[in-house]
Amino acid sequence: MEILQSNKGGSKLCYEGYIYTRHALRKTKQWWKCTLKSSLGCRGNLSTDLQHENPIPSQPHNHAPDDTSIQLAKVRSNMKQKALSTHNAPSQIFAECLSYTSHTVKAMLPAEDNCKRSIRRHRPILPSPSTLSELTIPSDFSTTVDEDPQPFLFYDNCTDSNSRVVAFATDDNLRLLAAADTIFMDGTFDTAPPLFKQIFTIRITCSNSHITVVYGLLLVL
Incomplete structure (x- = not known):
């Protein structure tokens, strides 16, 4: 039992x-x-x-026992528990839980993207920090949500809370930035999150479209 x-x-x-x-x-x-x-x-x-x-x-039951359904329920429960107790990325939790799962049970699971969305929904809401020295960015928010997650937290001078700068960019975006002929930069103040004063973005022209390749949160103006 x-x-x-x-x-x-x-x-x-x-x-x-x-x-x-x-x-x-x-x-x-x-x-x-x-x-x-x-x-x-x-x-x-x-x-x-x-x-x-x-x-x-x-x-009595009107149907036969089903051990496979029990194993499926265990896998989904384990995913939820890991979502609640760790800061591991959803892709890592999904891989860990499937590492000891039979092929039969794997075939019964929802699609990987659906499982990862479920893991994110079960994540506890992080408390809002009152100071920048309390702001830490867990691994779940430091990578992209693709099937093959990429690092997304590009820079964080977390040791300097008086002039904190947090920048987000993928390696692919940085390669596009390095190859760009024209670069656009913009700062937005009204939508900056609490504790920061500015959202700073770097945009480039790529295939006749403008795309944002770097997002920055700045404390200094």
């Missing part, structure tokens, strides 16, 4: 090839119903004590 955390923050109980969600809580017992009650009309249920032990099945 194993307890997993559901996407909605509740608990799922896995037992003998079936998955249950908690249905009712009494003084000394918890009642659990089959997760396929709505889709298959399954009335299978069981009870446990308050410590999630001593399972006692009450009603």
